[in-house]
Amino acid sequence: MRWRVATRSYRRIAGDHRKAARPYGAIVGARTGGFALPSYTINGDTTRMISISRAGSFRRPVIVIGRWALKFARNLQGRRCNHYEAKLYRSSSDTRCRMLCPVIWISPRGLLLVMSAAKPLSEPLTREEYLELFEEWDYLSGEDACPFEPKPSDWGWYKDRRVALDYATPAWE
Numbered sequence: 001m002r003w004r005v006a007t008r009s010y011r012r013i014a015g016d017h018r019k020a021a022r023p024y025g026a027i028v029g030a031r032t033g034g035f036a037l038p039s040y041t042i043n044g045d046t047t048r049m050i051s052i053s054r055a056g057s058f059r060r061p062v063i064v065i066g067r068w069a070l071k072f073a074r075n076l077q078g079r080r081c082n083h084y085e086a087k088l089y090r091s092s093s094d095t096r097c098r099m100l101c102p103v104i105w106i107s108p109r110g111l112l113l114v115m116s117a118a119k120p121l122s123e124p125l126t127r128e129e130y131l132e133l134f135e136e137w138d139y140l141s142g143e144d145a146c147p148f149e150p151k152p153s154d155w156g157w158y159k160d161r162r163v164a165l166d167y168a169t170p171a172w173e
Helices: 002-014 024-028 076-091 127-137
Strands: 039-042 045-048 050-053 059-065 068-073 103-106 112-116 155-158 161-164
Touching: 068 076, 076 103, 076 112
Parallel strands: none
Antiparallel strands: 039 045, 050 059, 059 068, 068 112, 103 112, 155 161
């Protein structure tokens, strides 16, 4: 009895079964093969409001929603990386903090790290650029190793300055 009532209302709404069988893209007005995520433009640079990165060994996915980047830990090592980044950002000097992407919040167990979103680099750092950043970091003896790598996915632009997006290298070495 319930099924008949649902079928009748479906037919009344859809009218013709051919209309109900249209592809999803035609229904929402998107291109065939998918749909476009919302985006915004700042200074002529268009950015998606939501983006998802599945790259990473210990943390994935990284979901960027507007101004926030959410790093989800995959396992214990990922939670250690999240805690390491939060602790390093909180305990660094002002000079060092300017090199790091700001940490906003971390969950108590480290399953989720919320950072400010930054635009990732498209090309890797040159050797000279990396050495310059290493000197700027001002490594002191007795500290953990340099927390970042020259990979383009580990660096980005935040407020017109280059910042490290992933700086938990010593946590997994």
